[in-house]
Amino acid sequence: MKATTVALGALLALSACGQNKVPAGQLNEAASLPPSLDFDKLGLRVLSTFVNRRQATTATLYGNDLARQAALGGTSAAQAGEVLALLTWRQQADPNWFGARIPGALQSLEVLRTEPRGTGRPAVTYHCFTGKDLTLRSDTLHQQERIAYLLAQKPAVLP
DSSP states (O other): OHHHHHHHHHHHHHHHHTTOSOOTTOSOGGGOOOTTOOGGGGOOEEEEEEEETTTTEEEEEEEOHHHHHHHHHTOOSOOTTOEEEEEEEEEEEOTTSTTOEEEEEEEEEEEEEEEOOSSSSOEEEEEEEETTTTEEOOOOTTHHHHHHHHHHOOOOOOO
């Protein structure tokens, strides 16, 4: 009996390991990042997510550990070494769940980095990439507003 239980447990464990692949047609290709962007190399973690129903967008804010600690501490002033990235997608209807909305086409990637400089305040660099191919946007009209917006975001705190 004990051998049967161990064999059954091993069989279940092995079969569970083989089911990590997403079935064909179930992967959301529209929301996928371009292969040229090696986003995992940045070492960022999810800080928060946003849904804007008026604009029909879904966004996820990522940050490194310094940005997370600064956001948790409630400081709106940037510290040297922070990295924030906001990915925004257009929403689309979920084909598997009536009435649900899921991320669709990639709309933009905003990246904010802070670098140390001689004075007390760090230098802030901001870049906005748009579209599926993430083309650098040269328009800097609302750049300061976006920097302030990104720095003001609070991370989601889970119990």
